[in-house]
Amino acid sequence: MTARRSPLSSLLSRLRDRSPGLVAGLLGGAVAAWLGLGAFAVLVMMLWISSPYPDSGPGGALHVAAGLWLLAHGAELIRTDTLSGAPAPVGVTPLLLLALPVWLAFRAARDAVEGDAAEGDAGDVFSGEGEREPVSGRTAWAGVVAGYLAVGGAAAWYAAGGTLRPDWVWTGVCVPLVVAVAAAAGVWTAYGRPRDAVDEVLLLMPAGVRRPFVGPAARARLDTAVRAAGAGVAVLVGGGALLLAVALVWHGGAARESFLRVTEGFSGQFAVLLLCLTLMPNAAVWATAYSLGPGFSLGAGHVVGPLSSSPAALLPPFPLLAAVPEEGAGGWVNWAAGAVPVAAGVTVGWFVGRAGCGGRGGRGGRGGRGGAEVWSRGRTAGVTLGAVGLAAAGVALLAGVAGGPLGVASLASFGPVWWQVGVAVLVWGAGVAVPVAVGVRGWGCRGVAEGPRARVGKPRVGEEGGGSGAGADEAERGWGARFSWRREGGGGGGGTEVAEGVVDDGSDGGPYDLLPAEPDGGPEPEVRAWGVDDAAREARWAALREASGRGDAADAG
Template sequence: MAVVIEMTARRRSPAPLLTRMHDRSPGLVDGLMGGALAAGLGLASFAVLVMLLWISSPYPDSGPGGAMHVAAALWLLAHGAELVRTDTLSGVPAPLGLRPLLLLALPVWLLHRAARDATDGGGGDEDDDFGEDTEAVASPPLVSPRIAWTGVVLGYLAVAAPAALYAAGGVLRPSWVWTGVCVPLVAVVAAGVGVWSAYGRPGRPLRRLLGLLPGGVRPLVLRPDGRPGVAARAAVSGAVVLLGGGALLVVASMVGHGAATQASLLRLTEGWSGRFAVLLLCAALVPNAAVWGAAYALGPGFALGAGHTVAPLASAPAPSLPPFPLLAAVPEAGKGAPVHWAAAVVPVVAAVVVGWTVATGAAAKERGGTKPGGARAAVWSAGRTARAAALASLLCAAVLAGLAAMSGGPMGSAVLSRFGPVWWQVAAATLAWLGLLAIPTAVGVRAWRCRSPRAEEPRIGKQRDEAAEGAQGRRRLRKHGRDRFTRTGVAGMAGVTGAAEGTGWAGGGEVRGRAGGDEAGGGVWDLGDPGVAWGTDNGGRTRPDASPADGTPSPHPSDPAPNAPRVPHEPGLRDQDRESDFGLFDFLPSDPAPEPYDAEAPPGRSCPPHAP
């Protein structure tokens, strides 16, 4: 029994052993499994789509094995690899390098998700547990980024290599050079972005990549907190406008050539399955068409075969093009018309957007002020604003050049060896448009944003000073007991009537009293002791005589009557007095017409009694 107790006491809990094993190898193992799973899911998706089209086809050219070879070849084509078609009429293999950009989205998303999950160690699924400890959720990932990234890339390539070997036995054979470059490049970049996202998108890795740039340029591309700088945001905005404008041009051209587009779809295939496949291919080529439309709007246009360029100034499409819905929307051959030249609106709008974005960043704090506890940011100089706009134009040109290179490619040999825009021509045209228009726009908008608030400052300051002087004057009058009431309307007219009956008009002057007359127990508006004679000062205002007949000082009209009961203060009247800055009779003429009650009473008739 003692031995059993001793062995039980010395037994080590299995939790630390499992923890050490989990800390040593699961990062690489999970990465390998995640990468392999991502590649397998991508291949399975393409295989399901191709098999569905093969089954629904009424006249399939090959068996299930041929369909699986085509699925593997399309999966490699989605990564950017070039294929070689062997079943040509001439017997000479023809290249196929036109890559549908939409097909690239699936492999990239799968790689990104696999790398992020491998870095988190499965912690991302535990965030939905409300009973989990807060410290565990906020803790950084346990897996090293290098281990997770290496595992995902190796696992993905471990599946891609057999898939390429399998696709080499079909009709569409992959080019080994393009396959060896494009597939690893996509895996490395997508997995790296996934690991970076798992760590909260820190800015340090990007700052290392931008270490070759000058010190004054790096903040324009990447801010110290890791967010994109002004030039980067402006470049992205310009690229989005160019691509969106290119897509709108394609849609407008297809609507204008609606009959030709429908006829090409009907002539290309007969069965519904074939037409469905054509529509899927058109959908996959929509991003390519947007890039081609942007190149057309910029001026260089795009090529539809060797020596046949489609541009706003002149179009010369190849005469032997197959019937295809997107190709049916190409403008007719010949010189451009004003409707074609109108496509230049797209780069103009993109340049204005780039310049406006840069100007907003250059004078961001001028109009909106500063945040609580923060200092006012200095407005950029005109030179720095121009440099930021030039850098944004350069970055936008680089983005459009890369997309143009990816969107084009050969469709065969001879005439079909060149399709799509030329990347360096697109880059030069983008830089020219944005450089000529974005830089002046940025400098002009920056100057406008800096000058407009200053022009409004004097008027606003004058109003503020006048309001302050008025408030001080009212406080001074209240302090000396000579505040004036400003209540108008029926009650004001009633006060005038009561005062006139008791004291009469002593001239055409302006009668002023105090809103506290009601509180003192007098008439509607108590203007003082009825027995006090009222005179007129030099300004035409009625005032009580300072020296009555008995020699005693006359009470001020604003002073309450002696022994008068006090009435609680009405905050509404006083609040209205504070907000108003005009007198009682500001809306009346300076010399009012005589009223019946202003005349003296005839002899033998008594005056109406006044309020005590």
């Protein structure tokens, strides 16, 4: 009766009971930020201790660590200890350092959701009264972002007292953006990467924008474009890394000489080696921009490209800069770098072309596998252009982050220009990927009958629990081809679903489930199991169709 709990403890208990994901998110976000700061502090302090001539105390080293931590989030820093006394910006973000805060924020958000889900069952937690309450991903995400930014704000305030001071505009934009995106990816992964999240985003878009993405067939095309774009970006950046390695080997003597000239002693050489390893991903992106054509700049007015190079004459002796091509017009060795975007375009075209013929690209056969859709040439080209656009956006983002200023005047521009790189990817993709995709699609569908094509009928879903034969619909189009769709079994116990159809030419962009035409004039029926979950799935698609202004049930299956 006399024992009392402290007000703070009571408040935390009530907060934990009401918002279990918020507390875990706040703690996880703060711990993630502290872990990142600690890693940078340990690295900088180790270099400071091993330096034979340190020009500042441990406080200055910690200020530098806080500034580098902000730089790793994409924020721009202002260097105050210049020879001229004028502040100079530092905006080149080491991509290898960027991976650490992104991974920490991602893990914090994922663990905040998965940790709460472990207390209950399948994403539920127990409330104080013993009832199950669903874990809110928004709450966990907000907690991680708020906890991370609280520590980040303190780090920015502390870094403002050092020689590398944060630019408050860049810090206020880049740090919250990086944390928010990484935490959102962590929450989405914790929930098993659900497609419902994509549906919710579509519902927020205007009807004209979301209409092309509604329906199973449209979603399949979007998935194909995303996978093809990811493969294209991987080939581009991997090819850039290969070009960088070849250039370093080609100029191995100059790189080794510059490594020995830039500093003396084991500690200094270790610091230079560590800096080179940190900037390797940036150099790979620069090499990618070189292979695409726009190249990169080594200061204002000094552009390095495959056609011609005009490197700056007063570059410091740095091993990665020793791999820069020599000044003058490029020869066949420089032009050979164009094989990288060609390989990327072929990769994107191969991915889309295989999907366009139902996954049988390059192997012949009759159309697609099972009930896979066979795309028309126009639709294949459209999906390829969409994939190229996504790849261009990804490479342009990498180019924008990998470059930036290192000072003023002639040092105000280092690295590739992001919009030029994006345009170059679009040009290479349209010239290489589209013909390859159409060719692979044609090769894979060469066994399909070339006669008249019939349009697939539109099935209508019957009432739930309607018993055998509910929802049957037949339509005859073109040369009398038939499409039928029925369900067998009723109630809530599930049953089987039988679908028949023919290849559609896709001229009207309708989201039909398509089957290949067989030599005897009709396809084999496709039978698949269905159960209680199909009712919720069909209800969601009905809401999407209604929101999109499409009152039919063309894609109900």
